[in-house]
Amino acid sequence: MITLHHLENSRSQRVLWLLEELALPYKVQHYKRHPKTMLAPPELTRVHPLGKSPVLTEGDITVAESGAIVEYLLDTHDTAGRLRPAAGTPERRQFTYWLHFAEGTAMPPLLMKLVFAKVPGAVPFFIKPVAKAISAGVNASFIDPNLKRQLDFMESELSQRPWFAGDVFTAADIQMSFPLEAAAARGGLDATRPKLMDWLARIHARAAYRRALESGGPYSMVA
Numbered sequence: 001m002i003t004l005h006h007l008e009n010s011r012s013q014r015v016l017w018l019l020e021e022l023a024l025p026y027k028v029q030h031y032k033r034h035p036k037t038m039l040a041p042p043e044l045t046r047v048h049p050l051g052k053s054p055v056l057t058e059g060d061i062t063v064a065e066s067g068a069i070v071e072y073l074l075d076t077h078d079t080a081g082r083l084r085p086a087a088g089t090p091e092r093r094q095f096t097y098w099l100h101f102a103e104g105t106a107m108p109p110l111l112m113k114l115v116f117a118k119v120p121g122a123v124p125f126f127i128k129p130v131a132k133a134i135s136a137g138v139n140a141s142f143i144d145p146n147l148k149r150q151l152d153f154m155e156s157e158l159s160q161r162p163w164f165a166g167d168v169f170t171a172a173d174i175q176m177s178f179p180l181e182a183a184a185a186r187g188g189l190d191a192t193r194p195k196l197m198d199w200l201a202r203i204h205a206r207a208a209y210r211r212a213l214e215s216g217g218p219y220s221m222v223a
Helices: 012-021 042-046 066-077 090-122 125-158 171-186 194-204 207-216
Strands: 002-007 026-031 055-058 061-064
Touching: 002 012, 012 066, 012 171, 012 207, 055 066, 061 066, 066 090, 066 171, 090 125, 090 171, 125 171, 125 194, 171 194, 194 207
Parallel strands: 002 026
Antiparallel strands: 002 055, 055 061
């Protein structure tokens, strides 16, 4: 039996969605974030030394990291190739690119934006003005321009095809959901990029996506 160790409001929501798209039997072990630090609870270290989610177990196999879990599930449970294009095709190259783009390129500036938004609230009151100025400067000079460049690039890509890897929905779209939901929440993604907003609407309308929300519990990215 597949067990997903699922942390609320985290990347593991994508794995739940993939499990639903593949119609695989699974169970969910739920974990809640610390109410102040928002970190994962220490119980997760019993599953994987880093104590982060998602982690998937199946028998004596333990797999961590979203991309690695996606590849593991496709290798072992998607033998028909329904959610991954055939090897050697242009679509497969696009699939591989976006599968890694999601975490390697899209997420770092979004995480930086989140961190710098919290900096002013984490310092003594008498240096808050300095912290706010530093945070605003980093956002204006580095984070926001990078986010704009990335969103413009993704909008352009989806102007050429309906899904990230081509004409059909794949697990690359599942992997890309978290950074684009984060971008819509705090990274400047809005109606000025209609292709990306339409893509978000289409993934949110999928039956498997809705079932994954029911299975995973509260998910603030789509609240």
